[in-house]
Amino acid sequence: MSKFDLSLFNQFLSQQKENPRSVINQELKANHKAFQLSIEDFSEISEERKQLFKEYHLMDFSWANSQSIGSFLVSEPIFYKNDYLAHYSILQAVFYYLRSYHPGGITDQEIMEEIERRYQKYQGDVEMLQGSFEDFPELEEDM
Amino acid sequence: MKNELLDPAFYPFFIKKLQERLSGSSVMPIDQVERIQQSVEFVLANGKEGSLPERFEQGKEQLTQRLSALQKLYQTIQDNYQSFGIESLEESLDEIGNFFSGYDLDYGAAEVDQAFLDYQLAEAVPADFVGLDFYERFLHNLAAKASFLKHIPENQIYELLDHYQRGLGFDYRKDVNNLFEIVFKQMVGKLLLCKKEIHTLLFNPIEAQYVLGKIKRQKIFPELESVFQQNEYYRRVFQQYQVTICRLLDPEKAVRFFIVNGNRKKTLELPSTMSATRFNQLLEAYDVADQPEKIQLITDGISAPEDFKEYLENSEESPEFYKSLFKHLDKNFIKILALFVMRDFDCDKSEDILDTKASDRLSNLLKDYIKTFSFVVRSELFVDVNEYQLLPRDIS
Numbered sequence: 001m002s003k004f005d006l007s008l009f010n011q012f013l014s015q016q017k018e019n020p021r022s023v024i025n026q027e028l029k030a031n032h033k034a035f036q037l038s039i040e041d042f043s044e045i046s047e048e049r050k051q052l053f054k055e056y057h058l059m060d061f062s063w064a065n066s067q068s069i070g071s072f073l074v075s076e077p078i079f080y081k082n083d084y085l086a087h088y089s090i091l092q093a094v095f096y097y098l099r100s101y102h103p104g105g106i107t108d109q110e111i112m113e114e115i116e117r118r119y120q121k122y123q124g125d126v127e128m129l130q131g132s133f134e135d136f137p138e139l140e141e142d143m
Numbered sequence: 144m145k146n147e148l149l150d151p152a153f154y155p156f157f158i159k160k161l162q163e164r165l166s167g168s169s170v171m172p173i174d175q176v177e178r179i180q181q182s183v184e185f186v187l188a189n190g191k192e193g194s195l196p197e198r199f200e201q202g203k204e205q206l207t208q209r210l211s212a213l214q215k216l217y218q219t220i221q222d223n224y225q226s227f228g229i230e231s232l233e234e235s236l237d238e239i240g241n242f243f244s245g246y247d248l249d250y251g252a253a254e255v256d257q258a259f260l261d262y263q264l265a266e267a268v269p270a271d272f273v274g275l276d277f278y279e280r281f282l283h284n285l286a287a288k289a290s291f292l293k294h295i296p297e298n299q300i301y302e303l304l305d306h307y308q309r310g311l312g313f314d315y316r317k318d319v320n321n322l323f324e325i326v327f328k329q330m331v332g333k334l335l336l337c338k339k340e341i342h343t344l345l346f347n348p349i350e351a352q353y354v355l356g357k358i359k360r361q362k363i364f365p366e367l368e369s370v371f372q373q374n375e376y377y378r379r380v381f382q383q384y385q386v387t388i389c390r391l392l393d394p395e396k397a398v399r400f401f402i403v404n405g406n407r408k409k410t411l412e413l414p415s416t417m418s419a420t421r422f423n424q425l426l427e428a429y430d431v432a433d434q435p436e437k438i439q440l441i442t443d444g445i446s447a448p449e450d451f452k453e454y455l456e457n458s459e460e461s462p463e464f465y466k467s468l469f470k471h472l473d474k475n476f477i478k479i480l481a482l483f484v485m486r487d488f489d490c491d492k493s494e495d496i497l498d499t500k501a502s503d504r505l506s507n508l509l510k511d512y513i514k515t516f517s518f519v520v521r522s523e524l525f526v527d528v529n530e531y532q533l534l535p536r537d538i539s
Binding site: 053057058059060061062064065096099100103106107108109 | 158161162165167168169170171172173174176
């Protein structure tokens with residue numbers, strides 16, 4: 001039996017019409033942020049995402065999850081692009097970590113909501129956030 | 144199976160299948176992706192012509208038909224098989240029910256873990272058989288076994304299992320996971336002995352040696368042809384035996400390939416002892432009785448050798464009285480006492496009782512009593528006793 005080929009899958013993904021970068025850029029503009037994401041910025045995020053797929057043996061059929069991370073951060077008080085990208089990268093890693101930890105039953109949206117809840121709880125301290133999920137990966141964990 | 148991934152149309156078709164599977168999440172673990180890929184390929188391999196979606200539908204239809212045919216076979220086996228109480232067989236058959244209720248042609252057509260199968264086949268299903276192919280082969284083999292066993296009288300199978308169990312030391316129902324193999328082996332051996340009628344599936348050591356030699360030397364076995372013609376499965380299983388037997392070099396061990404009827408004895412369980420109160424009451428009544436009454440009390444009241452031994456140790460009577468008491472004991476009780484003493488002294492044959500250097504009253508009196516027998520009576524007693532053995536002493 002032939003093995004599933006991830007590169008073919010990635011090829012499929014790149015052919016999809018979604019363009020998360022331009023959606024995020026529009027939102028950045030609408031929220032009066034003073035920066036936009038370049039193609040390079042976004043390809044770094046995209047490359048990290050591929051690494052996460054490898055690490056957690058997952059694949060994602062859509063950009064929707066990445067995009068909702070980007071959109072969530074747009075509404076947070078972040079003023080510099082570097083901070084924005086750093087938070088983006090960590091939240092994306094947390095999302096796929098949780099996705100592999102909770103393989104079924106829980107929806108993407110529920111995971112996203114929990115990330116947002118704890119992000120606010122730790123007032124944007126992403127290292128605290130990351131540690132909290134490593135220690136308490138269960139959703140609805142009240143500390 | 145051809146490599147579907149080389150077909151450029153496969154990828155879009157497959158991705159669509161995967162996306163249909165998603166719910167509440169756009170993420171899927173890779174191992175699930177791979178299982179679905181195997182499933183889709185399995186179904187496609189059962190389709191014939193046309194585009195991928197057409198072939199997929201044909202494949203599903205084809206598999207559905209085979210599935211319902213197999214379910215009928217399963218039902219037939221369920222209704223007709225005789226398990227002889229073997230747990231793994233009963234459980235495995237029940238488990239297969241899960242396969243029929245849980246088989247998923249869309250996403251899990253190539254999976255085999257719907258049922259937990261503990262029961263082994265004499266010839267295992269090849270490892271590359273997946274999904275319906277696996278269960279089809281398993282059940283067809285099982286049906287071949289069931290129909291083979293049906294032609295053999297049940298009492299012979301029970302006898303065989305009984306011997307098997309003695310060699311095993313615990314309940315065969317918990318151990319046997321391949322009844323057919325045990326029976327088929329013996330049956331084939333019996334056929335090679337060319338007996339006119341088969342009354343037992345057990346071998347004596349000489350027969351076993353003979354058959355083993357025959358299987359080692361001969362290449363073709365016309366005696367077995369009629370069996371093989373019923374089902375090729377039987378031939379394949381026999382061929383495995385040939386390979387195994389040719390590897391057995393030590394003749395002592397080779398005999399154990401078959402279940403051999405050694406000098407087996409019937410087992411006997413001793414009557415249980417009476418309660419302490421009953422025993423004391425008996426002794427109280429005994430103390431105030433005269434001699435004929437005493438003998439009466441003991442012969443009627445005591446049935447367990449332990450009680451009898453205890454009574455002898457607690458009573459003080461003349462040697463003449465004891466001699467007379469033994470004369471009044473039931474003949475079968477004497478035999479049981481002999482077995483009891485044999486077990487105490489770990490004697491192999493009842494004749495050995497006479498040579499024991501015992502100090503306890505029971506064995507001394509019994510020895511003396513047996514010595515009073517004529518040679519003929521004594522020999523008869525020994526022959527009878529030697530047919531039995533007591534259950535091993537309960538250690539708990």
